Amino acid sequence: MRILKAEMLEAxxxxxxxxxxxxxxxxxxxxxxxxxxxxxxxxxxxxDHDLPKDRPILLICERGAMSxxxxxxxxxxxxxxxxxxxxxxxxxxKA
Numbered sequence: 001m002r003i004l005k006a007e008m009l010e011a012x013x014x015x016x017x018x019x020x021x022x023x024x025x026x027x028x029x030x031x032x033x034x035x036x037x038x039x040x041x042x043x044x045x046x047x048d049h050d051l052p053k054d055r056p057i058l059l060i061c062e063r064g065a066m067s068x069x070x071x072x073x074x075x076x077x078x079x080x081x082x083x084x085x086x087x088x089x090x091x092x093x094k095a
Contacts (some may be wrong), residue, residue: 001071001082004058006095009085017056017083020044022070033060033089044070047077056081064088 004012019036021028028038039049041061051057057079059067064087071082085092 001068001075001084003086004083005086006091009092009095012056012058012083015056017058017081018052019058019060020051020070021060022066023061027062033092036060041066041070041073044073051079053079053081056083058083058085060085060089062088063090 019033020039021032021036022039022041022044023032024040025038032038039051043049044051051074057074059070059074059082061067061070064084067084067088071084074082087094
């Protein structure tokens with residue numbers, strides 16, 4: 001899994017990644033990155049998704065821990081283009 005620093009996000013978005021917000025529904029409902037889809041970490045853990053393997057996937061959560069865990073699950077399932085937003089949405093707000 002690759003780590004993406006908040007200050008690099010704008011440039012990375014030019015690569016057209018699939019942005020996946022792994023937070024619980026209540027947190028996601030309060031807002032996320034534009035274009036993000038919601039897929040809770042438990043769904044990723046259990047393989048309840050159809051995420052593409054041929055496109056970069058950017059995982060996000062509040063602080064970066066849940067998205068890191070989700071990334072480990074995806075890598076174990078054979079995904080290679082997995083990115084985690086370091087520090088999560090909090091770091092993005094600070095940047």
